[in-house]
Amino acid sequence: MNTISSRDFNQNVAKAKHLADSEPVFITDRGELSYVLMNYAMYRQFHQQQKTNAQRVSMSEAEIAKIDADFEFERVEIAEREEVF
Known part of the structure; x- marks a missing residue:
């Protein structure tokens, strides 16, 4: 380096x-x-190697879209905490 x-x-x-x-x-x-x-050749090589998160985990785009469509977050209550020193 x-x-x-x-x-x-x-x-x-x-x-x-x-x-x-x-x-x-x-x-x-x-x-x-x-x-x-x-140099520009290295930059192009680096830029072409970038993958989506779906490609990184070896899942198809359709599989990822299905997971995202079916997934719901639970509602979370956020309460204030006492400060502890």
């Missing part, structure tokens, strides 16, 4: 682009991850 700071990225964009050719580059801002740089 390649990680560079925002400052280093601003000073050497070419190096960041070169690193992003092999794997995503994580860019930090004040020590916190804030951006990811990747």
Whole structure:
């Protein structure tokens, strides 16, 4: 995993682009991850691999729709609680 700071990225964009050719580059801002740089081919591959929740659990869209249509939530009463310290 390649990680560079925002400052280093601003000073050497070419190096960041070169690193992003092999794997995503994580860019930090004040020590916190804030951006990811990747080449377009990787982005397309990543974007095409996204699945719906139904596909993730190996159920058909029709099966999911049937479950959603038949399912009802029970009514829940929400009461205030005493604060305990």
